Amino acid sequence: MILKKDNDxxxxFxxxxxxxxxxAEKLGASGGALLIIQNDKIATESYFGxxxxxxxxxxxxxxxQFHIASVRKAYIGFAAAYAIYNGYFSIDDPVRLFVEDSHLSAYEGVTIRHLLTHTHGLKIADDNQLASEYKPGDSWAYRGPSIELLTMIIQKTTGQSIAEIIKSQVIEPLGFQSTEWIKMSKPHSKIADAIRDADDRFWTETDVVDGSRMNMYxxxxxLALWxxxxxxxxxxxxxxxxxxEIIQMATSIQTPKPTLPIQKNGFLWFVKDTNYSFNQIGDTVPKGSYQLLGYTNVALLVIPEENLVAVRMLNRFGSSKGYDYLSDIRSFGDTVYKCSLKSTMH
Incomplete structure (x- = not known):
């Protein structure tokens, strides 16, 4: 770590x-970790299980190393910001410019911005065909096609995979040693097992390490330094x-119609705006904070107002019966913020 610990x-926290x-206990995770950075020091760091x-x-x-599931979207969002910053495409370019099946009506009106903010309206219909759920920009839905399209467009325009961009722009310059996409047929001893239900339909195993798949550890x-x-x-x-400009682009609200009562996003990051019951960031967490969550119950929360980063690592893929994920993750953020105020006043 490049930061000193605030042991006092x-x-x-x-x-x-x-x-x-x-x-962790409610979920049946075998272990976990917590790391909080505040005011350029490690405020707390603990490992258990x-x-x-x-x-x-x-x-x-x-x-x-923990399977971070959808928290990997912070890296995809970064790669998109990198591509836009370097002129490979523009945020409001139509998706049809980049896809081979551009004749499909589902792409009508969909832009890169819509993909990055989950406002694209694309979904896979019952017949396994791409369909439009709503007019782009008019609503919000967390759907998979946007991530597949983004990773394809970034690679097609830059000539580099997500993993190659992250390696050259982040991993090597920052000297990271424990950020990687893992071949699931060749796991190493530092990887935490993803505890999951035997019939979990979302779990996939792959040896693809170009950054397009959900096998990032x-x-x-x-993750806290990221x-x-x-x-x-x-x-x-x-x-x-x-x-x-790359970071500001990724972490500021990019939702096309920001006055709509929907979840707001930067480049895939959830960004706190107004309090809504569906927000994944707690009510007390201040405006301008941003967060990403993973299906493995991993969370990365940044609260600029308190100069703070909080990372929760767990290794439970999915949720136990009766576990209220939304309530728990909102409570996590609210608890972090409450403790950060105590630290500021101390």
Whole structure:
């Protein structure tokens, strides 16, 4: 880690640690991690449990890598911002410019912006064909086709895969060692098992490591530092390592009709605006905060107003019966924010 630990004030975030451990128990996770950065120091860092439920399983520790599921969209959003910043395409370019099946009526009116903000209206219909659910920009829905299209468009225009862009622009410059797409046929000893139901239809295993699939594993430390370089708008160890405009583009509201009562997004990040019952960020968390969540119950939350990054790592793929995911993740953010205020006043 490039940051020093604030050992004197770690106790101020005890409520967050308790919250994470209680969530892990409710979910049946075998282990987890919590790491919070505030005011350019590590405010708290803890690891608990094992990497799997197997007997003699490796303890979760600083180099343990967790399956981050949809939190990987922060990296896809970054790659899209990188491509736009470097002139490969524009945010309001029609998707039809880049797809081979451009004749399909479902693409009518859909732009890159719509893909990045989940306002595209695209879905896979019952006949396994691409269809339009609503007029682009008029609503919001969390659907898979947008991610497949984005990764394809980025690779087609830049000549680089998501993984190649992240490696050259992030992993190598920042010296990351525990951020990677893993061949699931060749897992290594530092990977936490994704605890899941035997019949979970969302779980997939792949050896594709170009960044287009959901097999990205990251340590708590490096996920927190990834959030931190967003918080600093690209500054790292006193240098502007990533152009500020790339980070600002990715983390500010890009939703085409921001006055609509729908979830707001930057480049795939959820961005806090007005309080709505469907928000995945807690009511007390201030406006301008942004977050991404994974189906493995991983969370990355950035609260610029408090100069804070919070990472929760768990290894439960999906949810246990009766577990209220939305309530739990909103409560996590609210607890982080409450403790951050105590830290500020201390």
């Amino acid at each position: 004030n770690t106790y101020l 005890n409520d967050v640690r308790t919250h994470v451990m209680e969530s 094992q990497q799997s439920h197997a007997k003699h399983a490796r303890n979760v520790q600083a180099d343990t 990251v340590s708590a430390q490096e 959030g931190y370089i967003h918080l600093t708008e690209g500054q790292w160890a006193g240098k502007q390592l990533i152009p500020r």
